[in-house]
Amino acid sequence: MRSIKDYHLPKELEDDLRSAKKIEWITVIYLISVVVVMYLVMGSSQAMKSAWLEDVLGLVPSVAFLISTHINSKAPNDRFRYGYHRVFSISFLIGAAALLGMGIFMIYDSSMSLIKTEHPTIGNRIIFGERIWMGWVMIVALIYSSVPSMILGFKKLPKAKTLHNKVLYTDAKAQKADYMTAFAAIVGIIGVGGGWWWADSVAALFISISVLKDGINYVSTAVTDLMDRSPVTLKEEKEVPLINEIKDLVLSWDWVKDANVRFREDGQVFMGEIAVVPKTTVDTEKLEEAYEKIYDYSWKISDVVIGPVKKLPKW
Known part of the structure; x- marks a missing residue:
């Protein structure tokens, strides 16, 4: 009879796992560059700040997946006789809790900007000898933060479903939907440029609500998994x-x-x-x-x- 210590993924799934890890390493490097670029150009825009915070959060599931796969590869021992499989569930909960906490903070921060009627300013800078409105630079940065991210999300999604890995699936779903964050922030920036000071905070609030909603859903899923509910499918959450x-x-x-x-x-x-x-x-x-x-x-x-x-x- 096969022992729990003999457990291993089928060869084709091992290939998928290696591919997923490679994509996650690319994601980490890419997101670090996004965080740096967004920080340098965000200025006083509340929408840009919210988009930047979401990009910082985007690093959590990628890093959690890479750490979890390393720990999960360890064989069961006298201390952990069932192996290290549940490390994925723990990572999922940590990432979800971080998302929920940041969502609450972002809603408070953007709401206070509206209440205080803070007027963000987006000025001009001399770049290569030309005076350029920084709003255009912000929009380019937002496109850079979303388009490659969407592509990475689409690549991860089928591997997450094949591996039945919720950390990878959550990461893929979040990245696939990054265009919504970028679009909201772009609308806010253009609104400020058009003289509507409130557009920036409203866009930030929209992004914050999206982050909070995901945080609540993922925390709920992570907690019920740790409570040993019957296994469910990743997308529909129906019985497997x-x-x-x-x-x-x-x-x-x-x-x-x-x-x-x-x-x-x-x-x-x-x-x-x-x-x-x-x-x-x-x-x-x-x-x-x-x-x-x-x-x-x-x-x-x-x-x-x-x-x-x-x-x-x-x-």
Whole structure:
């Protein structure tokens, strides 16, 4: 029977994981350059400040994914007998909490600017001998902060779904939607240029609400995962079909009269128990074969316990 220490991803998924890590390293380097550029040009614009803060936050899931994959690669030991799979769930919660906290701060900051009727100024600078309105420079910086980010998000999304990795999925979704942040900030900057001082703070508030909404959703998902809810799909958050497939597989065995299953998510893999009511006496050979069939059915099953019982538990 396969031991939990023998668990590893299939070769094709190992390739996807290596590719995802490579993309994340590119993302980290790119986002650092974005943070520097945005900081240099944001001036007193509240919308630019909010967009800059969101870009700083964008580093969290990428770094968390890289750290988590390194820790997750460690083999189980006497201290962590179930392995390090749940490090992904912990990273997801940390990133979500950071997003939620920053969203609350950004809403307060942008709201106070509106309440105090602060009038941002976007002046001119001499660049290469030409007087240029800094609003145009800000818009170019915003395009730089969003277009490559969107491309990286689209590249990560299919790998996140294949690997069933919520840290990577959250990162991909956030980056794919970066155009909304850039568009809101551009509208705010143009509004200031047109004499509407409030446009900048309203744009910042729109960005802040978006960050807060994502933070609330992700914290809720992370907490329920850590509470061992039944595994759900990444996008629709519906019950993973694999659970019922495993139950059907067990019920198809000629020596099983009835069965019940339950699994929980540990990062990107599932762990759980299967209770079976046998028709006849169960020997170790049948159990060994049962374990092999379960483990061979899907790479997502990291650890399972099969227990013969007289009466099924109400899971």
